[in-house]
Amino acid sequence: MAKKNKHVTIGSSLNKIESTVNKLKNNMSPPQLIMIIFFALIWIGAILLALPLSASDGKSIGLLDALFTATSAICVNGLVVVDTGSVFSTFGQVIIMILIQVGGLGFMTLGVMVAIILGKRIGLKQRLLIQQATNSTSAQGLVKLSLYIVLIAFAFEALATLVLTVRWQGDLGWGQALYYALFHSISAFNNAGFSLWTDSLSPFVGDPVVNLTIITLFISGGLGYIVIVDLFRKRSWKKLSLHSKIVIIGSSSLYLIGFIIIFLLENWNPSTFADLSYSERVWAALFQGTAPRSSGFNTIDIGSMLATSQFFIIILMFIGASSGGTGGGIKINTFVVLVLATIQTFRGGGQIHAFERKIAEETVMRALAVVMSSLAFVLGISILLSISEGILEKHFLDVLFEATSAFSTTGLSMGLTSELSIPGKIIVIFTMFAGRLGPLTLAFALAQKKRTSKIGYAEDHVLIG
Incomplete structure (x- = not known):
């Protein structure tokens, strides 16, 4: 009888826990739920990476360094405090690879795949989560989009793995080449920037096969799944959505500008280009001019570049990739919208438009909010890092570079990451997490409820400029 009562007690306790979890899920907004799941995945990854099994020497790297690495992998960042290739065992590297894939594809996309395989129904709550996670403008066709995302990612990664294995x-050797090719293909497509070589891809600075393969991967991932699906479906420039056109034109322009400026500037720098042939300089400028848009790989030493080049890279990192892609930053579409609004203001105001389509005022205000909040966040983190790392008088560019790279989930560093103090590591972990979620998503997640003003105020004027 006592045994039966014990079972009843356990059963009722489990029911209460399940009821509490369901109540919390129902009361949470999609951004809040996304933030909590991301947080949970990071800690699961940290615990696994802290195991002695994950280290090459059989000794745990410590929970803080494991947490830093797991956050960097899930947030597809690429900043590392320990060398991935030498410090982690094959088990640890595979865990990092899985975390990168989950972080890049998005847990909701993978969840949809599992649900479909198990024959589960995708409800409205799940569709809203997918919409938030993929930055889609509509809740229609999201299940099909999730399937496309997985197929696109696996197709790009599989083809790149084949090419790099042969190279x-x-x-x-075939076995190790296949493993290295798979790791770098997943890392590149998801714009993570993790490498099994200590000096990233510097040994292949003039290699056309490696350069073109990696560049194709991180550009494709950075464009975003929505743009790739749009291109695949419509196959005509006129039929593409406004979002796709803005992303393609904006990204192409920045890639070209990045290549030209890095090539011209670094040709004056004996520390980076002096020992390279002309063709190697072209490949190095092409790679380093496109990589800051969120990939995290490098073929020349970032710390040896000219200060002007480093500051230019900070600007590229801050702008980042495209919404709905695997990259970070404020996003190229956000940047283009503000540029168009600025140009239209100089022309005397009126409708903000592009490709014969009007851009809503709400979109412009949202873009402004993203840029201002991101700029304030990066500057605030830079100040905190300056204090925590004792850099109060000089080398502020190193700190600004580190803060921007962490926030934009780029993963490039001028060498500060490996020297971070314990408070510095915690600050960067928080920055990577916030940067991956996005400033607006984080704000919406933390907001208690939406407040609508019931008062209408009279319009007045404020002097500007």
Whole structure:
């Protein structure tokens, strides 16, 4: 009888827990739920990476360094406090690879795949979560979009793995070449920037196959799944959505500008280009001019670049990739909208438009909010890092570079990451997390409820400029 009562007690307790969890889920907004799941995944990854099994020498790297690495992987950042190739065992590297894939594809996308395989129904709550996670403008066709996302990612990664395996097999052997190719393909497409080589991809600075493959991967991932699906479906410039056109034109322009400026500036720098042939300089400028848009890989030493080049890279990192892609930053579409609004203001005002389509005023205000909040966040983190790392008089560019890279989930560093103090690591972990979620998503997640003003005020004027 006592045994039966015990079972009843346990059963009622489990029911209460399940009821509480369901109540919390129902009361949470999609951004809040996304933030909590991301947080949980990071800690699961941290615990696994802190295991002695994950280290190459059989000794745990410590919970803080494991947490830093897990956050960097899930947030597809690429900043590392320990060398991925030498410090982690094969088990640890595979965990990092899985975390990158989950972080890049999005847990909701993978959840949709699992649900479909198990024959589960995708409800309205799940569709809203997918919409938030993929930055979609509509809740229609999201399940099909999730399937497209997985297929696109696996197709790009599989093809790149094949190409890189063939390229590296002469140096590494077929088995190791396949493993290295798979790791770098997943890392590149998801704009993570993790590498198994200590100096990233510097050994291949003039290699056309490696350069073109990696560049194609991180540009494709950075464009965003919505743009790739739009291109695949419509196959005509006129039929593309306004979002796709803005992303393609904006990204292409920045890639070209990045290549030209890095090539011209670094040709004056004996620390980076002096020992390179002309063709290697072209490849280095092409790679380093496009990589700051969120990939995190490098083929030349970032810390040895000219201060002007480093500051230019900070600007590229801050702008970042496209909404709905695997990259970070304020997003190229946000940047283009504000540029168009500025140009229209100089022309005397009126409708803000592009490609014969009007851009809503709400979109412009949202873009302004993203830029201002992101700028304030990066500057605030830079000040905190300056204090925590004792850099109060000089080398502020190193700190600004680190803060921007962490926030934009780029993963490039001038060398400060490996020297971070314990408070510095915690600050960067928080920055990577906030940068991946996005300033507006984080604000919406933390907001208690939406407040609508019931008072209408009289309009007045404020002097500007």
